[in-house]
Amino acid sequence: MGVSGALARLALRHAHLLVIEVPGYWLTRVAVERLAGVRGWRLAVSPADADILAVCGSPGPELALVVARLWEQLPGPRARIDVAAPDLVAAALDQAEAMLRDTPRQRRDSTARDGQGLDDAPGGDIALAHGSEDRDGLEMDVLQVRLGPVLPDWPAGLVLRAHLHGDLIVEAQAGVVDAGQGGPAGGGHVVGGDTSGDIRQVDAGEVAARRCDNAARLLALAGWPDAAGGARAIRDRLLTGDRSAAITELARLRRRVRRSWLLRWSLRRVGPLPPDELARLGLAPDLTGDVWDRLNGMLDRAVFVTGGPAGVAAGGPAGAGVGGPTGFDVGGSVTPPAAVASVVSGWDVATARLIVASLDIAALDVVTDG
Amino acid sequence: MALVAVVVVAGCYLAHRALAITRRPLLVSPFQSGWPPEEHALSRYHVRWYLVTVLFLAFDVEMLFMYPWAVVVAELGATAVVEMFVFLAGVLVAVVWAWREGALRWV
Amino acid sequence: MADLPAVVSGGWAPVAAGLLGALAVAAALLDGALAGRAAGVRSGMGQPAGEVARLLRQRRRTTVAADRLLWRIGGAGLLGMALMIVTVVPLGRWTLFDLGVGVVWVNALDVLAWAFVWLTGWGANSAYALVGGYRFLAHGLAYELPLMFALVAPAVAASSLRVGEVAAAQQGLWFVVWMPVAFVVYCLGVVAIAVWGPFSPALGRDVAGGVTAELSGVDRLLFLAGRYALLAAGAAFAVPMFLGGGAGPLLPAWAWVLVKAAVLLAGLVWLRRRVPALRPDVFMEVGWLVLLPAVLLQDLLVAVVVIGG
Secondary structure, eight states: OHHHHHHHHHHHTTOEEEEEEOTTOHHHHHHHHHHHHHTTOEEOSSGGGOSEEEEESOOOHHHHHHHHHHHHHOOSSOEEEEEOSGGGHHHHHHHHHHHHHOHHHHHHHHHHOOOOOSSSOSSSOOBOOEEEEOTTSOEEEEEEEEEOSSSTTOOTTEEEEEEEETTEEEEEEEEETTGGGSSOTTOTTOTTOSOOOSOOOOOHHHHHHHHHHHHHHHHHHTTOHHHHHHHHHHHHHHHHTOHHHHHHHHHHHHHHHHHOHHHHHHHTTSSOBOHHHHHHHTOOGGGOBOHHHHHHHHHHHHHHHHHSOSSOOTTTTTGGGOOSGGGOOOSOOOBOHHHHHHHHTTSBHHHHHHHHHHTOOSOBOOOOOO | OHHHHHHHHHHHHHHHHHHSSOSSOEEEOOOSTTSOOSBOSOOOOOTHHHHHHHHHHHHHHHHHHHHHHHHHHHHHOHHHHHHHHHHHHHHHHHHHHHHHTTTTOOO | OOSOOEEOOGGGHHHHHHHHHHHHHHHHHHHHHHHHHHHTOGGGGGHHHHHHHHHHHSOOEEETTOOHHHHHHHHHHHHHHHHHHHTTSOBTTEESOOOTTHHHHHHHHHHHHHHHHHHHHHHTTOHHHHHHHHHHHHHHHHHHHHHHHHHHHHHHHHTOOOHHHHHHTTSSSOHHHHOHHHHHHHHHHHHHHTTOGGGOGGGOGGGTTGGGTTOOHHHHHHHHHHHHHHHHHHHHHHHHHHSOTTOOSSSOHHHHHHHHHHHHHHHHHHHHHHOOOOOHHHHHHHIIIIIHHHHHHHHHHHHHHHHHO
16 A cells, blocks of 8 residues: 555645536636645646546536536546535545545445446447538538537537537537526626626626636637746736736736737737627627737736726626727626637637637627527 | 667556556547537548648658768769759749648638 | 767667656656746646656546557557667767668658657547647648758768768767758757647647547556657757767766757757747648748758868
């Protein structure tokens, strides 16, 4: 036991978590990420990479099934925690650590399962891809792949059903997981959880943190982990109350991003959205431009909110339609999933992921698209 | 060295057998954001790869001439240099043509 | 240092492998430390050890209808490739394998990365992993030719494909000084073969880890170790090709080889923190229309200097 105990201790200092955010539990997810980072743990990108499955919030029936499937895909040693609120995170992580440390228990768990999935019985019943014509009229295999709800740096609850030619999305339908379960997908303590025009009691720090979180996701998808880590650190500072340090760092991050010509070159001309297109799709008007513009817009909005007058009203008084710095929509809008499906069609998966991340989604409308 | 490589890889697998919580691999369905896959992933890929591959092959074959040329170019002198780079310039024209046709533009 | 390296017996192969391993571990430690500093975590340096422990403890996985043989060959192949590359790298006065066409040998090996990375993506029968594998091929189509032509430049200057002779030809003036374009392109190629930093979209977060999406346990460990080993082997091979081999004051030649390799390796590791990923679709045009002509001009310049001198 000496060797395996030592191995377990060493391994536990670097556990990997797969975090699942139930729509509406944004703050809980952020707390999990922050406290896991403090322990030196890292975020997993797939179940194969994960030791801990952290479910933030209480999933509806559809998401619960997804979670159960993922749980079966974790190789083990594995631990599952369900966290319902930010202040319960620390205890849950301790609990996960204890579960992973318990080698005999993990052995029993592993020998008890030989990996037969739940409903998707392995072997046999997976079909082969069917053919169809591609954009040049050539015959091509079409693969039906669903992106979301569980994917690194993906908006909570979004499910995109993509028809792929290779890695090219030729057509997509979007929906929200557990859409039938009442209330907008971004309920709870999500900023802008409802669409009424009232001035709400929204903490400016939280609004800015949300923008930083979305910017971090976009930067991570653009393959720049350091800048993404910086954006996450600012997000955590904004939420834990260290506002002045966060504002300084935010300004620095914004300069760093603007100065990176490589990033600019990589994101320019990707997913251009003219104002009339945005209006047609029901997206906020400040998303005009390409992914690069939208990334900078996100950071600008974060700066604007933290530096602006105290008690900023979300969306401003009917401000969503006004251009210019005073008309920032600070995250009160609800994104229709159909718009997401529309803007990714025709792009390859990598670019589509950048475009989705650039939409600065705070909440999704549960009205599903065909 | 090939033997060393085999020993290293085999050593890692043996260490894993001794230390892992279970030796037997776990059989799972491939990850697809939590949904069961509808089809096997192995499918024909988009045609854009093949256009560039053909272009690549032209240069790759050219490379075979380049290695022996590299050894003897100092002896043969200016003619060898001129011949090789006239040939390379010819192939580069093909690249420019392929680029104008859009074979290198993917998005 | 004009004399060519002497061939030592194959019994020294474990030593060469150990040195490569040491360089690879050093790269992993440095990467962990840099990542830790960026994230504000103390335990950065311990990350490689923790990661190894974690993966040795973790259960292996296999997916439904996986092409298991090819999948495992791909995963372990990168490490084997790196070990085979260092056989032709002379360590000062000694070399394991004094191949007459050493440069071609390395070139042939680096192309194997295409097969190994793509097979790792293909074998799992996973849509995300396959997308990752094809992304690597897209990068490969763009970086491989410039890399090949970059390797030719030192060979032309030395009129030899023997690595020891290329190193010996750099007396007085290192090749990196008068063929900087070839050197930079070569370094880009090494980074690409190791699926590192700007060339990591094949392992992208957007496709759940891409090629590695379904790997766990020792299979993942071998793939990741192979990446570090390739980065180290690539840095080591740059020493006889561009950085004057064992030439240098005070220290013995073998020590200079290690020092130069370590410095270049540290630079490549650090690069990852500074730059975002190069999207394969955008890099395609850069590789063909910028890097390829640039490195061909470099070759022309070298050839003209050689026949003139």
